[in-house]
Amino acid sequence: MSEPVIIVDHVSKFFSLHYASGIKELLFHLPTYIKEAKRKRFFALNDISFKIEKGESFGIIGPNGAGKSTILGLIAGVLKPNSGKVTTKGRIAPLLELGAGFHPELTGRENIILNAIILGMTKNEAQSKMDRIIDFSELKDFIDQPIRTYSSGMIARLGFSVAVHVEPEILLIDEILAVGDTKFQEKCINKMMSFKKMGVTIIFVTHSRDQIEKICERVIVIEKSRIQKIEKIGKKI
Amino acid sequence: MISKASSNASCNLPGFHFKMLIDLNRQRLKYYLDLIIVLTKKEIKVRYKNSMLGYAWSIANPLLYALIFYFVFKIIMRFQIKDYSLFLISGLFPWQWVNNSIMGSAVSFIGNVSLIKKVRFPRLFLPLSQVLNDAFHFLASIPVIIIFLLFYDKYPSITWLYGIPLLIIPTFLVVYGFSLAVSSVNLFFRDLQYLIALLLTILFYLTPIFYTVKFVPEKYRYLIYINPFTPLITNWRSLFMRNIFNWDKYLLSLAYGLFVFIIGYLIYNKLKDRFAEMI
Ligand SMILES: Nc1ncnc2c1ncn2[C@@H]1O[C@H](COP(=O)(O)OP(=O)(O)OP(=O)(O)O)[C@@H](O)[C@H]1O
Numbered sequence: 001m002s003e004p005v006i007i008v009d010h011v012s013k014f015f016s017l018h019y020a021s022g023i024k025e026l027l028f029h030l031p032t033y034i035k036e037a038k039r040k041r042f043f044a045l046n047d048i049s050f051k052i053e054k055g056e057s058f059g060i061i062g063p064n065g066a067g068k069s070t071i072l073g074l075i076a077g078v079l080k081p082n083s084g085k086v087t088t089k090g091r092i093a094p095l096l097e098l099g100a101g102f103h104p105e106l107t108g109r110e111n112i113i114l115n116a117i118i119l120g121m122t123k124n125e126a127q128s129k130m131d132r133i134i135d136f137s138e139l140k141d142f143i144d145q146p147i148r149t150y151s152s153g154m155i156a157r158l159g160f161s162v163a164v165h166v167e168p169e170i171l172l173i174d175e176i177l178a179v180g181d182t183k184f185q186e187k188c189i190n191k192m193m194s195f196k197k198m199g200v201t202i203i204f205v206t207h208s209r210d211q212i213e214k215i216c217e218r219v220i221v222i223e224k225s226r227i228q229k230i231e232k233i234g235k236k237i
Numbered sequence: 238m239i240s241k242a243s244s245n246a247s248c249n250l251p252g253f254h255f256k257m258l259i260d261l262n263r264q265r266l267k268y269y270l271d272l273i274i275v276l277t278k279k280e281i282k283v284r285y286k287n288s289m290l291g292y293a294w295s296i297a298n299p300l301l302y303a304l305i306f307y308f309v310f311k312i313i314m315r316f317q318i319k320d321y322s323l324f325l326i327s328g329l330f331p332w333q334w335v336n337n338s339i340m341g342s343a344v345s346f347i348g349n350v351s352l353i354k355k356v357r358f359p360r361l362f363l364p365l366s367q368v369l370n371d372a373f374h375f376l377a378s379i380p381v382i383i384i385f386l387l388f389y390d391k392y393p394s395i396t397w398l399y400g401i402p403l404l405i406i407p408t409f410l411v412v413y414g415f416s417l418a419v420s421s422v423n424l425f426f427r428d429l430q431y432l433i434a435l436l437l438t439i440l441f442y443l444t445p446i447f448y449t450v451k452f453v454p455e456k457y458r459y460l461i462y463i464n465p466f467t468p469l470i471t472n473w474r475s476l477f478m479r480n481i482f483n484w485d486k487y488l489l490s491l492a493y494g495l496f497v498f499i500i501g502y503l504i505y506n507k508l509k510d511r512f513a514e515m516i
């Protein structure tokens with residue numbers, strides 16, 4: 001394998017657990033407020049390092065609250081590390097939550113355009129891929145209905161269909177296959193396999209060991225904000 | 238294809254040509270333009286889909302205010318202002334843009350949780366789409382002002398052709414500046430949303446919209462003029478009512494506009510990296 005496309009280098013990320021309150025706290029308890037803010041830090045990731053190579057499929061598993069989604073957020077660039085550095089190369093399709101930015105009042109078709117552009121396509125690209133996206137989603141007659149009338153599985157289908165047509169170089173997937181029915185899940189797995197063949201780098205977060213073993217070459221187990229181990233699928237290192 | 242490499246990814250590859258850089262930037266610009274257009278269109282569409290009377294509503298609101306102020310100040314208080322109904326609407330329509338954008342932008346980020354949390358794109362386009370949406374509605378309401386003019390036997394003049402585009406610039410700057418600040422800060426202190434409604438009401442009364450600057454006693458006039466909206470709104474009004482474009486006021490409003498925009502942008506810029514974790 002060639003050069004790494006994602007480098008996570010001694011990354012730590014903490015969240016401050018204050019702010020939830022409001023202006024009242026800030027105004028009347030300013031000194032304690034600042035002290036508390038410093039103290040109530042929660043390290044979601046503690047000194048994490050790994051490299052992912054181009055074309056690799058990389059799994060992340062671990063218990064709830066371990067920091068998996070936080071890692072994907074850092075790679076997607078929506079979160080900034082407090083220390084360390086995340087470097088990425090190439091167009092990223094974040095399938096962190098299907099249909100991010102969908103608007104319930106707009107139709108499926110209108111949402112495809114909106115979502116596709118938000119995910120990085122130009123308008124022309126989006127329009128030329130429209131038919132393929134609709135085909136893949138199998139939503140046929142519903143495509144011109146407002147998506148507030150869709151079931152959650154239907155929304156997931158639409159979201160997945162748009163995301164896979166972005167032609168990503170890096171695909172981030174965070175437990176999104178759970179809502180689709182078995183047939184659609186299979187279709188998604190197949191799509192991921194074909195991406196894999198095309199040399200797309202895939203990072204896959206799931207609780208299903210089966211799915212990881214089907215797709216990934218390597219998997220990291222993350223627990224309590226740290227990497228516990230990195231395994232090669234099939235044999236442990 | 239747009240390369241969405243993270244900010245840390247460096248571009249100093251060997252053999253990296255200047256021309257590539259220009260092409261890349263042109264594509265990125267094109268992409269950003271598409272993004273702004275599609276987000277703004279969404280705002281407009283949603284506004285129209287939610288109510289059958291979309292356009293009518295955006296006009297009915299300032300007209301209703303005009304009616305109330307007319308009743309209170311002309312009929313009850315006997316204000317001596319000529320063509321008072323025209324006077325009111327030519328200030329209330331631009332104010333509607335200001336008010337709706339700043340109020341609306343309070344939820345620009347909060348209302349787009351899934352986007353902020355999951356996708357990386359320039360977040361400042363979200364309040365921008367709000368501001369452009371209201372700008373669009375303001376422009377669409379100008380024919381109503383013309384109808385009022387005709388009613389008073391007045392006509393728009395050639396001055397409008399440059400006056401309107403010129404005045405849009407400082408209005409946009411000041412509104413977008415406030416919107417950036419409000420939308421960003423509101424993520425950190427959710428109460429701001431309620432505070433802002435109050436502040437806008439106060440600002441409304443401190444802006445000569447239903448009265449003229451002349452009404453204000455000399456020693457309080459500075460209060461009216463430290464308000465960035467004063468030169469703006471009074472200029473819009475004199476343009477609509479009397480076809481007069483005041484350059485002094487214009488330059489003042491432009492200075493205010495730049496100032497507010499820069500402050501707003503700096504606040505946004507300072508806070509933007511933490512949006513996804515605050516939401
Ligand atoms: N914005 C935030 N503010 C404060 N704490 C946060 C924030 N986001 C995540 N956390 C905390 O960081 C930890 C890791 O969260 P993360 O979402 O990465 O977990 P996860 O491994 O994806 O879990 P799951 O399997 O449930 O999806 C959790 O304890 C969570 O409470």
Ligand SMILES: [Mg+2]
Binds near residue numbers: 068174
């Ligand atoms: Mg998660």
